[in-house]
Amino acid sequence: xxxxxxxxxxxxxxxxxxxxxxxxxxxxxxxxxxxxxxxxxxxxxxxxxxxxxxxxxxxxxxxxxxxxxxxxxxxxxxxxxxxxxxxxxxxxxxxxxxxxxxxxxxxxxxxxxxxxxxx
Numbered sequence: 794x795x796x797x798x799x800x801x802x803x804x805x806x807x808x809x810x811x812x813x814x815x816x817x818x819x820x821x822x823x824x825x826x827x828x829x830x831x832x833x834x835x836x837x838x839x840x841x842x843x844x845x846x847x848x849x850x851x852x853x854x855x856x857x858x859x860x861x862x863x864x865x866x867x868x869x870x871x872x873x874x875x876x877x878x879x880x881x882x883x884x885x886x887x888x889x890x891x892x893x894x895x896x897x898x899x900x901x902x903x904x905x906x907x908x909x910x911x912x
Contacts, residue, residue, distance in 0.1 A: 803847035803849060808830065821860070822858050848868070
């Protein structure tokens with residue numbers, strides 16, 4: 794029961810829903826989340842950690858960089874259903890669409906950090 798409560802708590806925050814929206818598109822580093830959502834590094838890290846700790850995300854290290862993605866293989870069945878429900882609920886949502894557009898413009902330089910956006 795505690796796991797389920799933790800999962801729902803993780804999904805009860807707008808920033809975390811917006812982060813999941815980005816990660817439904819592709820793997821992201823903290824700086825991409827910061828840039829696309831226009832939030833601080835501590836806020837991005839705290840919210841990514843909450844989603845990770847709840848079991849929604851996996852973390853891949855690439856040198857100094859921490860890359861997050863939805864843990865599609867490791868998700869418990871009911872978690873996969875929750876992620877799919879979030880995805881469905883965001884269809885047509887203006888904020889979600891704008892975030893995905895900004896993510897497409899985010900320019901990752903090599904394996905490193907985002908330094909700007911492509912035009």
